[in-house]
Every structure is written in structure tokens, then in C-alpha cells.
Amino acid sequence: MSGGPADGPMSDHPTEKCGVVGASLSARDAALPTYYALYALQHRGQESAGIVAHDGFQQHQHVGMGLVGDAFDEADIDALHGSAAIGHVRYPTAGSVDKSCAQPFSVSFKGGALGLSHNGNLVNADELRADLAASGHAFTSDGDTEVIAHDLARNLLDADLVDAVERTMERIHGSYSLTIMHDDTVLGVRDPRGNRPLVLGTVEDGYVIASESAAIDTIGGDVVRDVRPGEAIVLDDDGTGFSAHQLVDRDTTAHCFFEYVYFARPDSVIDDELVYEVRRNLGRQLWHETGVESDVVVPVPDSGRAFASGYADAATEDGSDVEFAEGLMKNRYVGRTFIMPTQEARERAVRLKLNPIKSTVEGQSVTIIDDSIVRGTTSSQLVDLVRDAGATEVHVRIGAPQIQAPCYFGIDMATREELIAADRTADEIAAEIGADSLSYLPLSAVTAAIGKSEADMCAGCVTGAYPYDVDGEATDRDAERPTVTPSSDD
Numbered sequence: 286m287s288g289g290p291a292d293g294p295m296s297d298h299p300t301e302k303c304g305v306v307g308a309s310l311s312a313r314d315a316a317l318p319t320y321y322a323l324y325a326l327q328h329r330g331q332e333s334a335g336i337v338a339h340d341g342f343q344q345h346q347h348v349g350m351g352l353v354g355d356a357f358d359e360a361d362i363d364a365l366h367g368s369a370a371i372g373h374v375r376y377p378t379a380g381s382v383d384k385s386c387a388q389p390f391s392v393s394f395k396g397g398a399l400g401l402s403h404n405g406n407l408v409n410a411d412e413l414r415a416d417l418a419a420s421g422h423a424f425t426s427d428g429d430t431e432v433i434a435h436d437l438a439r440n441l442l443d444a445d446l447v448d449a450v451e452r453t454m455e456r457i458h459g460s461y462s463l464t465i466m467h468d469d470t471v472l473g474v475r476d477p478r479g480n481r482p483l484v485l486g487t488v489e490d491g492y493v494i495a496s497e498s499a500a501i502d503t504i505g506g507d508v509v510r511d512v513r514p515g516e517a518i519v520l521d522d523d524g525t526g527f528s529a530h531q532l533v534d535r536d537t538t539a540h541c542f543f544e545y546v547y548f549a550r551p552d553s554v555i556d557d558e559l560v561y562e563v564r565r566n567l568g569r570q571l572w573h574e575t576g577v578e579s580d581v582v583v584p585v586p587d588s589g590r591a592f593a594s595g596y597a598d599a600a601t602e603d604g605s606d607v608e609f610a611e612g613l614m615k616n617r618y619v620g621r622t623f624i625m626p627t628q629e630a631r632e633r634a635v636r637l638k639l640n641p642i643k644s645t646v647e648g649q650s651v652t653i654i655d656d657s658i659v660r661g662t663t664s665s666q667l668v669d670l671v672r673d674a675g676a677t678e679v680h681v682r683i684g685a686p687q688i689q690a691p692c693y694f695g696i697d698m699a700t701r702e703e704l705i706a707a708d709r710t711a712d713e714i715a716a717e718i719g720a721d722s723l724s725y726l727p728l729s730a731v732t733a734a735i736g737k738s739e740a741d742m743c744a745g746c747v748t749g750a751y752p753y754d755v756d757g758e759a760t761d762r763d764a765e766r767p768t769v770t771p772s773s774d775d
Contacts, residue, residue: 302695303388304329305402305483306372306500307464307471310491311524314338316365318488318504319372322495323353325503328550329404329496330374333387337400339469340367344398348387368491368524369469373402376697389466390430396441397468403430404496405460405481406695408755412769413456433457441467450474450517451532458766459753460541460694462512464494472519474532478539478752479514480694480743482555491524497553511556514538537762539743539752542728543696545735546685547588547656558736561591566734567684567726568595568654575724576600577680580649583612585656585667586639592684593654607652612645612671635666647675657685658714661705665718672719681720686728687711690749693758 304326308315316338323334334356335348345365349356353374373388391400407413410429413436418424422435436456440449446467460480465472473494475483486493486501486508493501498508512518515533520526541548544555551561571592582600584593597609616638651671658664668679687706701707705714715723728747732739740762745751750761 302330302376302406302481302697303402303404304374304496304500305404305462305464305473305494306370306496307402307466307473307494307520308370308488308491309469309471309520309522309524310368310488312490313368314366315368315370315491316362318493319370320353320357320362321504322493322500323372323374325500325550326374326496327353329548330376333375334373335387335389336362336365336370336372337389337391337466338365338367338370339398339400339466341469344391344393344400344466344468346389346391346400348389350387367469369466369471369520369522371400371402371464371466371471373464388430389464390426390428390434392434392438394438394441396438398466399434399438399441400466401430401434401437402464403433404462404483404695405476406693407432407457407459407461408693408753409458409766409769416769429459433461433463437465446470446472447517447519447530447532451530454515454533456767456769462496469522470519472517473512474517475512475514477515477533477535478537478743479556480539480541480752482544482549482553483512484554485509485512485518485527492520492527494518494520497549497555499550499553502552508554537752538737538741540735540737540741541694541696541743542731542735543657543685543692543746546731548696551588551591556737563735564588564591564656564684565595565598567731568592568597569599570730570734571654571682571684571724571726572596572599572603574726574730575682576603576605577652577682577722577724578605578650579607579652579678579680581608581610581612581645582652582654583610583645583671584654586611586613586615588656589654589684592656596652596654596682610642610645612642612651613639613667614642615639635663636670639667639670641670641674643674646671649676650678650680651676652680652682653720654682654684656683657688658683658705658718659688660703661714661718664720668719678721679719681715681718681723683723683725685726685731686744686747687725688746690746690758692746693751693755694743694745694753696746 306322334353389400389402407429440452462481462483463474486506488506584590750759754766
């Protein structure tokens with residue numbers, strides 16, 4: 286997904302959802318390392334950023350719109366006192382785009398102070414919201430994170446933290462990786478299918494939980510392990526350790542394969558797999574499954590590079606004379622395409638962002654390597670760019686399967702009507718985007734490169750069958766959503 290999440294809704298790729306952080310330290314404020322960790326997760330959300338800290342007596346919060354560097358200044362960080370903190374970067378997939386939905390969501394109630402950061406998406410948030418509203422809960426946003434926070438706050442009135450989390454997990458259904466702070470206790474929770482990543486790490490004076498291991502690397506920490514699906518990790522208040530609680534068990538997981546294909550940083554390790562090596566292996570599989578002879582292999586920056594590198598290496602090992610070369614130069618300082626007022630301006634934005642290196646492609650047969658196609662708009666413009674620069678042939682190879690159905694679990698992906706592959710074959714799509722040929726990587730090859738079985742992956746956007754009970758959609762396993770029984774608060 287060339288260009289990444291900052292391309293906005295008019296881009297040819299899905300956009301990532303959110304990133305979460307939690308930290309409990311022994312001898313210093315946790316806000317600054319949390320801030321740096323959020324910087325490392327900026328690719329997971331660019332609409333808003335926030336941190337909630339607790340100093341043992343009271344909660345301190347700051348949230349702002351925009352990138353992490355725009356949302357905070359030095360005074361904001363200095364005001365966030367306390368050795369416990371959670372943080373969040375957001376791209377909205379459920380809820381409005383305004384400060385009321387910026388996270389972490391925080392609330393004070395008679396059971397204490399609660400903060401919550403959420404990566405994922407619930408599919409039963411509306412019925413939970415209605416149930417909680419009927420028992421007197423007032424909501425200030427339309428996001429599903431507030432629904433989780435209200436349910437957890439209610440349970441904390443008559444249960445300890447771990448039991449309250451378990452009760453909430455019994456009622457919510459969908460994808461979630463959470464960092465939670467109750468007073469000055471921080472914990473991380475991963476949904477029973479493990480759809481979104483969550484990792485535990487240690488720093489010199491405490492422990493950290495984050496969406497990706499790269500965030501822990503950034504603050505000088507070491508990864509301990511992934512948070513297991515259905516597990517809650519509670520960090521000791523003094524930063525000296527943690528306790529693990531397996532609250533829910535499932536026979537299979539539902540890891541999102543797009544985390545490996547695009548969303549996660551290539552230097553992150555997710556569920557014991559280095560993302561960069563997975564993408565290299567996907568590129569190798571792409572050559573073995575769909576390789577085409579050409580003069581040069583050109584990645585679509587940035588995420589296409591690892592795929593193209595693996596593809597070219599596998600081709601060379603098989604005796605091909607193909608050359609790996611940078612043929613598209615990316616301008617990193619162009620704004621989001623969705624702010625462009627007309628379709629003509631949006632199309633021009635592609636040329637502003639990506640410019641062909643003429644000496645690489647002129648007079649050459651070119652294979653463009655990208656990680657996915659969603660709407661097809663950017664792909665057709667890229668093909669035109671390369672042809673206009675003098676390429677004699679333009680082939681396109683995609684390191685993921687055809688995206689034929691929407692995602693309901695925290696990825697901002699197009700509707701079926703917008704998905705170019707929903708009702709077209711690869712040959713038909715090739716004709717539409719103007720490529721001489723187009724091939725995708727089959728799902729079986731993707732799961733083989735990741736090292737997991739199809740039964741343990743979420744591939745609903747490819748198959749149209751989902752690992753959670755989504756209204757109006759098929760399921761690929763026993764995924765009945767919990768019955769929401771009317772609740773009553775004391």
C-alpha cells in the first residue's frame with residue numbers, strides 16, 4: 286500500500302487503524318518514553334494522538350489532533366506526571382474524526398480513574414451501547430472505545446481489575462488490543478482470536494506494552510514476548526514485574542495477514558515473525574507462483590521494496606536476468622490525497638507523490654511490485670506513469686490475494702462496490718489498469734510465508750467469511766457473538 290496510511294481515503298490501499306502503548310516505570314515519569322513509543326507507531330494512525338498518565342493520586346491527560354509531533358509540545362509532556370501511562374495514535378475506523386473520539390478515552394468514576402486505548406473494532410458495540418445507555422450510562426462520543434470503557438467501569442464497581450476485564454471480555458465481540466490504566470495500574474489485553482498485535486517488553490526501569498516491537502526498540506527496551514490471544518498482562522505498579530492472566534481460550538486464532546503484508550513496520554516482530562523477512566518470503570513466493578520475465582523489477586515505495594527484493598532474488602536464483610532497481614521516487618512531503626477538491630487534482634497528486642526514474646524504465650520491460658490493490662485508481666496511474674517514461678511493457682505483481690470483501694475489524698477498507706476485485710478477474714483488472722499482465726499471490730502462499738495455517742489467520746477480506754459474527758456476513762468458524770443481557774448498575 287504505497288504511500289501508506291497518510292494517503293487517506295482516496296488512496297488505492299487500506300489505511301491502518303490505531304496504535305497503543307502502556308508503560309509502568311519505577312523511578313521516572315512514563316510520559317516521555319510513551320511519547321517516543323507513539324512516534325514509532327505513527328504509521329498506525331495520523332489523525333490524533335494522546336497520553337494519559339497517573340501519579341498515584343490523580344490522572345493527567347493530553348490529547349490532540351494530527352501527528353504525534355503536532356499533538357504534543359514539551360510543556361504538554363512535562364505536565365503528564367506519573368510513572369504509569371498509556372498512549373494512543375488513531376486513524377478513525379469507528380467514530381467521528383474530531384477530538385471527542387481522540388484516545389486514550391478517560392473517565393473518573395466512584396471506582397477510581399480509568400483510561401483506555403484501543404486498536405481494533407467491535408462488531409457488537411451498538412447493542413452494548415444501547416444496553417449501557419438503558420442503565421443510565423451517558424456517552425460523549427460515537428466510538429466503540431467508550432463502550433468498552435463504560436462496561437469495564439461498571440464491572441470495576443464490584444470486582445477486582447482482572448475479574449472486571451474478564452467480565453467485559455465476555456460481553457464484547459470483535460477485534461481488540463487494549464492498553465488500560467486503572468488508577469496507576471497498567472495492563473494490556475488482546476482479544477481471544479489475537480487479531481491485532483500486542484507485545485510486552487522491558488526497559489531498564491520498568492515494563493512496556495505496545496502494538497509493535499519497534500516501539501519497544503525505539504525506547505531502548507527488549508521484547509519479552511507477544512501478549513497471547515485472550516490474555517491480560519498486568520504491570521506491577523513499581524515497574525518491577527508483571528503478572529499474566531489467561532482469561533479466554535480459543536481453539537484457533539485469527540491473526541490479520543495484512544499486518545505482515547503492509548500495516549506493521551518491517552523491523553517489527555509479530556507473533557515470533559520478523560515482518561521484513563515475511564515480506565521477503567512473500568516476494569520469493571510471488572516469483573515462484575506468478576513470475577514473469579522482464580528487464581527490471583521496480584518496487585512501489587515504500588512497502589513494496591521487501592517484496593521486490595525477495596522476488597528479484599528468487600528470479601536470479603532461477604537463472605533470470607531481471608534487475609532489481611528503484612524506478613519510482615517518492616516525495617514524502619505531499620499531503621493527503623483526500624484534501625484535493627477534484628478528481629483531476631487527486632490524480633495529479635499521484636504524480637506529485639511518485640515520479641518515475643526514466644533511466645531505469647525507458648526502453649525496458651518492467652514488473653511493478655506492490656503489496657495490494659484495493660480500488661485500482663492508484664495502480665492505473667502508476668502504470669501510466671511508467672509507460673509515459675518509456676517502458677515497453679508493464680507487468681504488475683501483487684504480494685497479497687485479491688481483496689474482495691470489506692474489513693470490519695479496524696482497517697479502513699473500501700466497500701464491496703469500491704473494491705476493484707469484488708467482481709473482476711485478474712485479467713479484467715489488468716485491462717482496467719492498463720497493465721500487460723497482473724497476478725496476485727494466493728492465500729495459501731501468504732499463510733505459508735507467514736508460517737501459520739489458514740485456520741489461524743483472518744482472511745475475511747479475501748474470502749468473505751469472517752472469524753467474528755458480523756451482521757449479514759458469513760463466518761469461517763464457530764463465531765457466535767455473546768448475547769447482551771440487560772444490565773443494571775447499583
